[in-house]
Amino acid sequence: MDSILDIARWQFGITTVYHFLFVPLTIGLTLLVAVMETLWVRTKQPEWLRLTRFFGKLMLINFAIGGVTGIVQEFQVGMNWSDYSRFVGDVFGAPLAFEALLAFFLESTFLGLWIFGWDKLPRGLHAGCMWIVHVGTLASAWFILAANSWMQHPVGYTYNPETGRAELTDFWAVMFNKVQLVTFPHVILAAYMTAGAFLVGVCGWLYVSKLHQADREVYRKGLRLGAAVALVAGLGVAISGDFQGKVMTEVQPMKMASAEALYDTKDSCAPFSLFTIGTPDGKSEKFAVTVPCVLSFLATGSFDGKVEGINDLRTQYREKYGQDPGARYYDPSGDYTPIIPVTYWTFRYMIGLGVLAALFSALLLYMTRRGRAPTSRWFTRMAVAAPILMLLGNSAGWIFTEMGRQPWVVFGLMNTSNGVSPGVSVTEAWISVISLTALYGFLAVVEVGLLLKYAKKGADPFEEPPSPTLRGSDDDTDKPLAFAY
Amino acid sequence: MELTTVWFILIAVLWIGYFTLEGFDFGVGMLLPVLARDDRERRQLINTIGPVWDGNEVWLLTAGGATFAAFPEWYATLFSGFYLPLLLILLTLIVRGLAFEYRHQRPEAAWHSWWDRAIIVGSYVPALLWGVAFANIVRGVPIDETKDFTGTIFTLLNPFGLLGGIVTLLLFLTHGAMFIALKTDGDIRHRARALSVKLGLGAAVAAVVFLVWTQTMTGDAWSAVLFVVAALALVAGIVMARAGREGWAFIGTFVTIALAVAGLFVALFPDVMPSTTDAAYSLTTTNASATHYTLTVMTWVAVIFTPLVLLYQSWTYWVFRKRISIHHIPEAELEGVS
Numbered sequence: 001m002d003s004i005l006d007i008a009r010w011q012f013g014i015t016t017v018y019h020f021l022f023v024p025l026t027i028g029l030t031l032l033v034a035v036m037e038t039l040w041v042r043t044k045q046p047e048w049l050r051l052t053r054f055f056g057k058l059m060l061i062n063f064a065i066g067g068v069t070g071i072v073q074e075f076q077v078g079m080n081w082s083d084y085s086r087f088v089g090d091v092f093g094a095p096l097a098f099e100a101l102l103a104f105f106l107e108s109t110f111l112g113l114w115i116f117g118w119d120k121l122p123r124g125l126h127a128g129c130m131w132i133v134h135v136g137t138l139a140s141a142w143f144i145l146a147a148n149s150w151m152q153h154p155v156g157y158t159y160n161p162e163t164g165r166a167e168l169t170d171f172w173a174v175m176f177n178k179v180q181l182v183t184f185p186h187v188i189l190a191a192y193m194t195a196g197a198f199l200v201g202v203c204g205w206l207y208v209s210k211l212h213q214a215d216r217e218v219y220r221k222g223l224r225l226g227a228a229v230a231l232v233a234g235l236g237v238a239i240s241g242d243f244q245g246k247v248m249t250e251v252q253p254m255k256m257a258s259a260e261a262l263y264d265t266k267d268s269c270a271p272f273s274l275f276t277i278g279t280p281d282g283k284s285e286k287f288a289v290t291v292p293c294v295l296s297f298l299a300t301g302s303f304d305g306k307v308e309g310i311n312d313l314r315t316q317y318r319e320k321y322g323q324d325p326g327a328r329y330y331d332p333s334g335d336y337t338p339i340i341p342v343t344y345w346t347f348r349y350m351i352g353l354g355v356l357a358a359l360f361s362a363l364l365l366y367m368t369r370r371g372r373a374p375t376s377r378w379f380t381r382m383a384v385a386a387p388i389l390m391l392l393g394n395s396a397g398w399i400f401t402e403m404g405r406q407p408w409v410v411f412g413l414m415n416t417s418n419g420v421s422p423g424v425s426v427t428e429a430w431i432s433v434i435s436l437t438a439l440y441g442f443l444a445v446v447e448v449g450l451l452l453k454y455a456k457k458g459a460d461p462f463e464e465p466p467s468p469t470l471r472g473s474d475d476d477t478d479k480p481l482a483f484a485y
Numbered sequence: 486m487e488l489t490t491v492w493f494i495l496i497a498v499l500w501i502g503y504f505t506l507e508g509f510d511f512g513v514g515m516l517l518p519v520l521a522r523d524d525r526e527r528r529q530l531i532n533t534i535g536p537v538w539d540g541n542e543v544w545l546l547t548a549g550g551a552t553f554a555a556f557p558e559w560y561a562t563l564f565s566g567f568y569l570p571l572l573l574i575l576l577t578l579i580v581r582g583l584a585f586e587y588r589h590q591r592p593e594a595a596w597h598s599w600w601d602r603a604i605i606v607g608s609y610v611p612a613l614l615w616g617v618a619f620a621n622i623v624r625g626v627p628i629d630e631t632k633d634f635t636g637t638i639f640t641l642l643n644p645f646g647l648l649g650g651i652v653t654l655l656l657f658l659t660h661g662a663m664f665i666a667l668k669t670d671g672d673i674r675h676r677a678r679a680l681s682v683k684l685g686l687g688a689a690v691a692a693v694v695f696l697v698w699t700q701t702m703t704g705d706a707w708s709a710v711l712f713v714v715a716a717l718a719l720v721a722g723i724v725m726a727r728a729g730r731e732g733w734a735f736i737g738t739f740v741t742i743a744l745a746v747a748g749l750f751v752a753l754f755p756d757v758m759p760s761t762t763d764a765a766y767s768l769t770t771t772n773a774s775a776t777h778y779t780l781t782v783m784t785w786v787a788v789i790f791t792p793l794v795l796l797y798q799s800w801t802y803w804v805f806r807k808r809i810s811i812h813h814i815p816e817a818e819l820e821g822v823s
Contacts, residue, residue, distance in 0.1 A: 064586035067539070068579040074549050075575055078564025082633070085564075089557020090775045094783055097550035101786065104543040105794045109801050112536035120804050165557075168775075171782045421565040423633040428568050435576060443583065450590050480815040485528060485535045485589050 005420045007429040008080035011436065013402075015072050017395050018440050022066030024394050027137040027188065028195020029059040032229065034130040041123050046462035047218045054459035055199070055222075056130075060115065061450050065443060067108075072436065074100075080429065084409055084419030087328065091157050091168045092147050095175075099143035106136030119466040119482035138188065145187060149180035151410050152401070153251040159413070166413060182247050186240040190354070190394060192233035197357050197386035199226025200364060202455045204383020208375055212458045216373070219458075223383070224368060227361040230386065234358035241351075242298065249299040249307070252411060254317065255404035256299055257310045258338050259347040261285060265312045268304035270295040276344060310337060321412070328414045331407045338406045346400035353393035360386045488780040489770040492555040493757070495787060497750035499551055501743045503544035504615070504653070505660075508742055509735075510534040510541055512661010514581065514608025515654075517601060520665060520676055524597055528814045531585065531604070533668040536805045538585060540798055542578070554783055558632055558773035559757045566626065566634025570614045570641060581607025592820045612657045613650040617641060620649025623699060623749050625759035628766050632773075635762065645698060652695045655688035656745075660738040663722065667731040670810035678726055681734065685723040692719065696745065703752045703759075711748035715741045 033056050040048035074096060078085050085092075113121065114129040121129065150156075156173030157166045168174065203222035206212045212219065249256040257263075261276040263285050272294030277287045296305040317336035321329050360382040367374045409416040466482055513534050521527040534541075553560040564571060580603040588600035624645050627635045662681030666674050696712040704712070722737020753759075757773050760766035774780070 060586060061590070064583050068582040071542075071546065071578060071582075072575055074546055074553075075564060075571060078549075078553065078560050079568055079571060080565070082561035082565035085553065085561040086557055086632070089553055089560060090779050093550065093554030093557055093560070093775065094779055094786075097547065097554040097783065098786055100543060100547035100550040101790050101794065104546055105540060105798065108539035108543050109798055112539060113801055113804060116536040116805065168779045168782070171778075421561075421633075422631070423565055423635065424568055428572075431569070432572050435572065439576060439579065443579075446583075446587065450587065454590075478810070478812040481532065481809075481813045484814050485531050485585060 004080075004424055004426055004429050005417050007426065007433050008420050008424075009416070011076065011080060011429070011433040013399070014433070014437055015069065015076065015440070016402075017398065018444075019066065019069040019073055020394060020398055021391055022062050022069070024187075024191035024194040024390075025198055026059065026063045026066045027134075027141060027191035028193070028229075029055060029062065029198065030130060030134040030137055031192065032195050032199065032225070033059055034127065034134050035225075037127040037130055041127050047221050049465070050215075050218055050459040050462055051222050054454075055202075056114075057454055058198075058202070058451060060111075061447060061454065063111065065447050069440070076432075079432070080421055080424065081409075081419045082421040082423070084414065087165045087414055087419070088151075088410060089165070091150060091154075091166050091174060094168070094171070095143040095147040095150075099140050103136045103140035103143065107133050107140065110136065116481070116483055119468055119479075122469060123465075123467060125470070141188060141191075142184060145184050146175055146177065146180050149177045149183050150174055152183075152405060153177060153179040154410055154413055166410070178247055179251060182240060182244040186237060186244055189233045189236040189240060190390075190397070193230050193237055193354070193357065194387065194390040194394060196226045196228070196230030196233060197361065197390045199223065200230060200361055201384045201387040204364065204386075205380055205455070206458050207383075208380050209456075209458075215458060220368065220373075224365065227365045227368075230361040230390075231358055231365065234354065234361065237354060238358075245298045246301060252405065253308050254310065254313045254337065255343070255401075257308060257313055258340050258343040258404055259400065260295055260307075261288075261340050261344040262295065262307060262309045263311050265307065265309040266296070267306050268296065269293040270299070270305075270307035272298065273344075310340070313337075328418045329408065329412060331415055333407075336407060338404050343400055343404045346396040346403065349396035350393050350400055353389045353396065357386045357389040357393065360389075487770075488777060488784060489555075489774045490755075491784065492551070492774070492780055493750070493754060493770045496548060496551055496555065497747060499544055499548035500750075501746045503541070503548055504657075504746055505739050505742045506541035506544060507538070508612075508653075508657040509660045509664040509738075510538040511608040511612040511657045512659070513665060514604045514661075515612060515658055516661050516665065516677070516680070517605055517608075520662075520673055520680065524594070524819055525811060525814050525816070526673055527597075527601060528589075529669060529673060529809055529811055530665060531588070532809050532814065533665060535585065537801060539582070540801065542582070551783070555775050555780060556757055556768075556770070556773045557775060559768055562628060562632050562634055562758055562768060562773075563622070566628075566636070567618055567621070567641065569638045570618055574611045574614050577607040577610040579607075581611075589817075592818060594819045594821045597819065608657075609654070613654045616650035616653030617646045619653070619746075619749060620646045620695070620699075622758055623649075623703060623753050625756075625761040625767070627762045628758065628760035628768065629762060630766055632766070632768060645695075645702075648691065648695050648698070652688070652691045655684060655691050656738065656742055659684040659688045659719075659722075660735075660742060663726060663731070663735040663738050666726065667735045668808055670808040673811075674731075674808075678729070678731065678734075681726045682723055685719065685726065685738070689716065689719050689723070692716065692741075692745065696748065699749065699752055704748075705751065708748040708751040711744045711751060715744035715748060718744065 033052055036048050036052040040052055110129045110132040117126055155177050156170035158169050160167045199222050203219040207216055207219040207223055260273055269292060271290035271292045273288050273290045275289040276285055293303040295307055297303050299307045314337055318334055322334055364383060367379060405411055407415050409419045513530055517527055517530055521530050584600040584603040588597055621641050629635050659681055662677050662684055665677035666681055693716055700709055700712055718737050718740040722734045725737055726734035755770050756767045757770055758768040
């Protein structure tokens with residue numbers, strides 16, 4: 001790694017995958033905590049308040065790290081990718097600005113109200129704050145995914161040769177890009193699934209733990225809620241993923257072909273490969289185990305649809321993009337192909353890990369049906385595995401979609417190597433990637449330690465929270481705060 | 486008015502929002518080892534900003550995002566050029582932000598003191614470096630014909646830049662002390678007020694030198710007016726703090742920071758990042774801006790949503806309007822105290 005390009009790419013990969021370990025959990029948990037608190041306000045069942053507080057705490061530990069690592073995301077685009085920023089800023093900047101204005105303010109403000117507001121806000125309003133935080137996370141996801149979808153499939157812009165950049169012509173086209181419309185549900189449902197699996201893991205472990213026998217019913221509720229959410233959301237993830245595959249085949253055929261390591265075009269009945277080994281240069285297939293016709297169905301919706309292969313697409317791309325070495329999209333290697341083993345395996349891990357997590361959730365629901373109380377070791381193992389599978393599956397999905405776009409940073413418009421900052425020195429880039437990675441690694445240890453500590457401790461006993469009015473009261477001047485840092 | 490000018494003003498407003506709000510929570514963080522005598526007092530200070538610091542920091546993210554969208558060239562040159570200072574700001578903001586949430590999660594005294602250090606460093610470093618960065622933006626830096634910064638970290642560490650850093654540091658310290666005096670009760674309130682007067686005098690001297698220097702270098706009549714009123718507001722704030730009028734004192738430093746930043750932006754206009762290499766290479770509101778269409782879309786969104794943000798953010802401050810006294814901090818056993 002001696003070029004700024006490689007360093008900047010590694011930094012983006014490391015920081016983004018890391019950031020996205022926490023983000024889906026936050027998106028999903030804010031919803032589940034809001035649901036739990038609402039259930040408590042409505043039903044007055046103490047279990048729901050205990051679960052609200054318990055998962056609220058875990059959510060906050062997780063939220064904090066997702067939030068602070070998000071600042072890096074906004075800054076590093078300008079720091080390491082200044083030519084990219086100049087080229088796309090007119091289109092790409094607005095969603096980022098709107099994300100901050102419409103989403104981050106909501107999230108941070110109402111999360112502060114929720115954390116410290118137990119003795120200051122009426123109960124319904126307090127629960128409402130968490131709903132607003134959740135809406136904030138959705139808005140945030142909407143804008144950032146719109147920006148990313150534009151990189152996958154640029155729309156609503158025109159290339160201005162005078163300024164040498166992409167310029168926005170239709171804001172709504174960017175907001176409702178067809179890639180965005182299939183990506184947003186896929187990502188959000190995966191986030192719900194992740195949070196559901198997290199409930200399964202934590203509650204499943206506590207449910208069988210000998211230390212927490214008195215509270216089994218609380219964790220049973222949490223476990224079943226989590227498993228149901230994971231299962232239903234999982235189904236949605238699969239359906240939305242199927243739609244995504246078809247849009248991807250249409251707008252980024254090379255990504256679909258490389259997801260499958262499909263080297264040669266199949267005019268009909270393209271097989272779905274379970275296992276493929278290609279030659280080291282990624283140009284042809286040596287050995288493959290396949291299921292006939294399934295890829296045609298995934299890509300086109302018909303078992304005898306035509307799916308183009310990598311070799312044909314490469315020829316097409318060379319003809320289309322390979323003419324002008326001065327162009328921003330020009331790939332000097334002439335490959336116009338992502339790294340096949342990466343796309344192939346991450347695609348499989350994404351699907352496989354997600355399916356496994358959904359399967360475990362279904363089994364756990366079945367095992368706890370109608371008051372049954374399983375205690376087997378496999379029960380705990382499956383429960384604890386579920387959230388880990390989801391985190392890995394989420395990462396695989398993003399690595400696939402970003403690596404599958406290569407060599408482009410904006411598909412068909414700009415090559416990744418042309419986006420990097422020309423003025424940044426290799427030393428500076430190294431200092432940046434090393435310090436961020438080291439800090440992130442250290443913080444992961446701290447974060448996981450805290451999550452485990454509080455997860456193992458279990459939910460605190462029920463305690464009736466204060467029930468204030470908005471005006472507050474004057475007789476409690478010296479009472480300790482309901483919550484303090 | 487040209488939309489590019491409108492957005493130059495809006496970005497100035499966002500930075501004003503950031504510095505006036507996070508300015509005091511940086512101040513609280515920096516004063517942690519000075520004003521608080523024990524863990525409970527440190528918690529008393531931290532809880533004055535607990536519910537609001539994160540919302541304050543979003544002003545930075547919005548300023549960054551709006552700069553990217555409205556002036557892509559400015560964002561690209563600034564962020565890739567001021568690389569190491571920004572990296573340092575990022576690293577310290579990360580540990581600072583986590584410290585607020587993680588500090589209370591374990592009872593060990595050593596755990597608390599490590600996160601205290603994170604808060605202190607995470608407040609001092611950005612408070613200093615933002616001043617260095619802004620002074621350099623106003624002063625100008627070497628920028629070539631492709632709009633890229635050609636200097637190094639040492640280019641930024643010039644006397645004017647460093648003085649700018651000292652000014653923001655002292656102003657935020659003063660602002661923080663004023664805020665603590667306003668938001669706490671008991672002994673620490675009086676200590677904070679006494680300290681705010683001393684810090685205020687130091688800040689006033691440094692700020693006047695810096696603003697006069699800026700004015701002679703690049704100012705016009707408008708910036709002169711803003712700088713003079715900013716200085717007067719600081720003096721008024723100090724007088725009010727001495728008189729025990731904490732609310733007015735805090736408004737004094739708030740106005741000082743707001744007008745000083747406004748003056749810097751006025752002095753900067755119509756450049757957004759002047760080049761010391763050749764004035765022809767300077768980034769301006771016109772040659773660094775986004776298209777008219779993008780700016781129009783952004784104006785609509787800003788006009789609709791900014792008042793809403795101001796409304797609910799103000800509401801939070803109202804909900805948490807009470808002074809925090811030591812009795813409000815739940816007692817907690819610290820482990821491992823010798």
